[in-house]
Amino acid sequence: MAKEVFVSAHEMRPVVVMLGDEPALIDDAVAELRAQAVPGAAAAFNAAVFRAGDGVDGALSMARTQPMMSRYRFVDLRELENATAESMAALAEYITRPCPSAVVVMRGRKLGNTKAARALRKAAKDAGALRSFQARDQRPEQLAIERASAAGCKLEASAARRLVELTGKNTARLRMEVDKLVCAVGGQGAIGVQAVEEACSLVAEAIVWELTDAIVARDPKRAMAACERLLGGGNTSRSTHQLLSMVAWQMRDLLALQEAVRAGTKPPGRWSRVPRGKLRAATDTLRRRPIDPARVTRQLAYANRALNRARASDQFVFEGLILEMTRS
Incomplete structure (x- = not known):
């Protein structure tokens, strides 16, 4: 995700639209993007969360406001599927002319098939801003291996397959089980099938x-x-x-x-x-x-x-x- 939010080595995408039925992965991507856009104390002055069902005027106004002691403002607009047709039209217009000093994340499960939703989806695609997080597209074994690796452990491929067999492919549940495994082995070393069966x-x-x-x-x-x-x-x-x-x-x-x-x-x-x-x-x-x-x-x-x-x-x-x- 980190590479996809940059236009160049020094410029971040002003808008990223994240849609899908994997909220845990979307949360991870948003957290990573926020850390890049408003690192450290800058987030206290420049990061804000809005819900599309409440209207989008506040979110767009925040995006157009000059950042404080930071290069960017960060706007997290959630539950995009609850936006009205008028709000979707305003968002589509913003995507075509975004503010360069803001990073705006628009996220939700899906947009539906209304005229306004299709226009918003097209605007996001044309801008190269659309990201999909669908369960059918995920590789749960690889996700488990990467999460364990990030925590300092090596999850063996056979253990990852066994873990998915036991927990299913739900990303949130899988992440929770990997975290338990890492805790069980003390945060270091290899995790094999036996450890999975013991700690799962x-x-x-x-x-x-x-x-x-x-x-x-x-x-x-x-x-x-x-x-x-x-x-x-x-x-x-x-x-x-x-x-x-x-x-x-x-x-x-x-x-x-x-x-x-x-x-x-x-x-x-x-x-x-x-x-x-x-x-x-x-x-x-x-x-x-x-x-x-x-x-x-x-x-x-x-x-x-x-x-x-x-x-x-x-x-x-x-x-x-x-x-x-x-x-x-």
């Missing part, structure tokens, strides 16, 4: 959920039973560092759900894919026995330090963490 949440998710449910319910007996299954269940022995990263991730999800419950908003992120019964049970438990974020963070940090220093069996350190977290 879809393999051990049921047991990890059982463990986190027991932690939230302050049930040490059930928690230790799940802990034993995770440490040596089936034919696989998982490292305590891997288990700690998985528990930390689940606690993160529970804290996000707890915050949503308190605010009265929709469950965040991955909770939309959790079975309704499990979501209801987790919500009820968090209402009865809320998690203390500071306490959980301290416990996880202490356990991580203890595992790094452990000379004997670090299994005792992990089990000690579980007992501490289930203590009323």
Whole structure:
């Protein structure tokens, strides 16, 4: 993406239109483009976000305003599919005569087939500004390998194929699983098929959920039973560092759900894919026995330090963490 946003070595494209059903990839591309256009502190004065459904006058006015202590202004116009015909016409006109001191990103899922949408799409194509982010065009194995590499790890090709088999081709889910793998191996070294099967949440998710449910319910007996299954269940022995990263991730999800419950908003992120019964049970438990974020963070940090220093069996350190977290 970085090379595509430059007209030359010193000039950035004034407009980039991003369309597709891969919002995670679009988010990455926009973040990269923003970092190039308004690096560091310049973003505080020159970057702004607008939604096309609210009208585009504000976004275009911002784009035409002289930047402050920066070469460019950066305008992120989202949900392009919600723009009115009048707004699309204004955007098409802007694309033909953009402001050279601004970088404007127009993004959304699709434009539809109205006259205004076709005119906007044509203007973007003619200007060389249209970028497509469609799921059918992606190479999920390569995406996983590149994300792991950017984090300092080498994801083997066979492991990447296995990861896609387990998680599917959803980009957001795939990125999340790669991040978990990187965390599980300590942020360095190679990641093979065995590591994928050990750390992938879809393999051990049921047991990890059982463990986190027991932690939230302050049930040490059930928690230790799940802990034993995770440490040596089936034919696989998982490292305590891997288990700690998985528990930390689940606690993160529970804290996000707890915050949503308190605010009265929709469950965040991955909770939309959790079975309704499990979501209801987790919500009820968090209402009865809320998690203390500071306490959980301290416990996880202490356990991580203890595992790094452990000379004997670090299994005792992990089990000690579980007992501490289930203590009323």
